[in-house]
Amino acid sequence: MRQQLLLRPEFVELVDKASGIEDLNDYERGVVRVLQRSIKIAKALPPWLIAEYAKTTQEATVVWREAKAKNNYELFKPYLSKIMDLARKAADYLGWDEHPYDALLDLYEEGLKTRDIDRILDPLEKELKRIVDKVLSGSKYPREHPLEKTRYNVEEMKKVNYEILKLLDYPLGTRGRLDVSPHPFTINMGVYDVRITTRYEGFDFKRSLLAVVHEYGHALYELQIDEKLAMTPLASGVSSGVHEGQSRFWENIIGRSREFVEIIYPILRENLSIVRDYSVEDIYYYFNTVRPSLIRTEADEVTYNLHIILRTRLEKLMLTGEVKADDLPELWNEYMEKLLGIKPKNYSEGILQDIHWSGGSIGYFPTYTLGNLIATQMKYHMRRDIDVYNAILNKDFKTIREWQKEKIHRWGSTYPPKELLKKAFNEEYETKYLIKHLEEKYLS
Numbered sequence: 240m241r242q243q244l245l246l247r248p249e250f251v252e253l254v255d256k257a258s259g260i261e262d263l264n265d266y267e268r269g270v271v272r273v274l275q276r277s278i279k280i281a282k283a284l285p286p287w288l289i290a291e292y293a294k295t296t297q298e299a300t301v302v303w304r305e306a307k308a309k310n311n312y313e314l315f316k317p318y319l320s321k322i323m324d325l326a327r328k329a330a331d332y333l334g335w336d337e338h339p340y341d342a343l344l345d346l347y348e349e350g351l352k353t354r355d356i357d358r359i360l361d362p363l364e365k366e367l368k369r370i371v372d373k374v375l376s377g378s379k380y381p382r383e384h385p386l387e388k389t390r391y392n393v394e395e396m397k398k399v400n401y402e403i404l405k406l407l408d409y410p411l412g413t414r415g416r417l418d419v420s421p422h423p424f425t426i427n428m429g430v431y432d433v434r435i436t437t438r439y440e441g442f443d444f445k446r447s448l449l450a451v452v453h454e455y456g457h458a459l460y461e462l463q464i465d466e467k468l469a470m471t472p473l474a475s476g477v478s479s480g481v482h483e484g485q486s487r488f489w490e491n492i493i494g495r496s497r498e499f500v501e502i503i504y505p506i507l508r509e510n511l512s513i514v515r516d517y518s519v520e521d522i523y524y525y526f527n528t529v530r531p532s533l534i535r536t537e538a539d540e541v542t543y544n545l546h547i548i549l550r551t552r553l554e555k556l557m558l559t560g561e562v563k564a565d566d567l568p569e570l571w572n573e574y575m576e577k578l579l580g581i582k583p584k585n586y587s588e589g590i591l592q593d594i595h596w597s598g599g600s601i602g603y604f605p606t607y608t609l610g611n612l613i614a615t616q617m618k619y620h621m622r623r624d625i626d627v628y629n630a631i632l633n634k635d636f637k638t639i640r641e642w643q644k645e646k647i648h649r650w651g652s653t654y655p656p657k658e659l660l661k662k663a664f665n666e667e668y669e670t671k672y673l674i675k676h677l678e679e680k681y682l683s
C-alpha cells in the first residue's frame with residue numbers, strides 16, 4: 240500500500256517537476272531529495288518481493304524467539320537462509336556497482352558503501368584489539384563490579400530515571416514520555432511528541448539508567464529539529480548512524496563520564512538504597528567495567544565495536560553466498576575467538592542473540608559503529624568550542640544541546656549524512672576520534 244501511494248503517477252510527476260525548479264532553498268532541495276529517494280526505492284523493488292520479505296520476516300521473528308529460548312539453531316536456519324536470499328534479490332533489484340551489500344547499507348545510511356565500511360572497520364579491528372589487550376592487562380578499570388549482580392527495587396529505579404530526565408530537561412509530560420518495554424527505543428510522533436522507553440530487569444541498575452540516557456540522546460535529535468520542518472519528509476533524523484551518534488554521545492561521552500556520575504550521585508543516594516555503600520568513584524568504575532563478553536548489547540565501549548565487525552563480515556559473506564546458513568555458527572565462533580578471545584557455549588548467546596536478522600535488517604549493524612565514531616567525533620569538535628566536562632559539572636546541559644542543535648539536530652534530513660558531517664565537522668566518518676577517546680580515557 241505504501242509503495243502504491245508513493246508511486247501514484249500524479250505524485251511522482253509533482254516531485255519530478257519540483258526537482259526541476261532552480262532556486263530551491265536547502266530545505267526545499269532536501270524535501271525533493273528525500274522524496275525522490277523513496278520513490279526510487281519503491282520503483283526498484285517488485286511488489287512480490289516486498290510482500291515476501293514482510294511475510295518471511297514476520298514469521299521468522301516469531302520462530303527466532305522460540306529458537307533463542309530453546310537454544311535451537313535448526314529452527315531458525317531455514318528462515319535465515321531465505322531472508323539472506325531475499326536480501327540478495329532486493330540488493331540486485333535496487334542495483335549496485337561494487338558489492339551487493341552497498342545497496343542494503345544505503346537503506347539505513349544514505350550513500351554508505353561497503354568500501355567505506357572496510358576502510359573504517361579493518362584498521363579499527365587492529366587498533367581495538369591493541370587497546371583491549373592493554374586495558375585488560377592494566378588494573379585501572381575493573382572487569383567486574385558487585386553492583387552488576389545486585390538487585391534493585393524497580394519503584395526506586397523509576398524515580399532515579401525520572402530525576403535524571405528532569406536534570407537533562409527532557410520535556411516529560413509536554414513533548415515526551417518515559418515508558419517500559421523489553422528492548423528500549425525512541426519513537427517520534429512528530430517534532431512535538433517524542434517518547435522513549437527503558438527496561439527494568441531488577442539487577443545491574445546501570446543498564447536501565449544508561450538506556451534512558453541513550454534514548455534521551457535519540458529523542459533530543461528529534462525534538463531539536465527546526466519546527467519549520469514539522470509535517471515535512473525532513474522532520475526526522477537523517478540516518479541510523481547519525482542517530483546512533485547522538486544517543487551514544489549522551490550514553491558514553493556524557494553518561495559514562497566521571498563528571499556525570501558526580502552530579503547524579505546525590506539522586507542515586509537519595510532514591511536507590513543499594514548504592515548507599517558505594518562512593519562516586521565506585522559508581523564511576525561500575526559504569527565503566529571492561530571485559531570481552533558474548534552479548535553485544537551488554538558490551539562496554541572498548542569491546543563493543545568488535546561485535547559489529549563480526550556481524551558485518553558475516554553479513555557480507557552470506558550475501559555473496561560465500562557462506563551458507565549451515566556453516567554460520569561455526570564461523571561465528573571462529574570470529575568471536577579471533578576478535579574477542581572467547582567462544583559462546585550455546586546458540587542463544589551466540590548466533591541467535593540479536594533480533595536483527597530475523598527482522599530482515601541486513602546492513603544495519605555497521606551503523607552502530609558509525610554511531611560510535613560520530614559520538615566521539617562530536618566530543619572533540621564540541622570541545623574546541625565549549626568546555627564540555629565543566630558544563631556537565633555545572634549541570635549546564637543547555638550549552639551542549641544548543642551546540643548539537645546548531646551543528647546536527649536542527650537540519651533533520653535536510654542534508655544526506657556525509658554532507659551533514661562535512662558541514663558540521665569538515666570531514667566525514669573518521670575512526671581517529673574513537674581511538675583517541677578510548678586511549679585518553681582507558682590508557683592514560
Ligand code: MG
Nearest residue numbers: 453457483486
Ligand atoms: Mg540506539
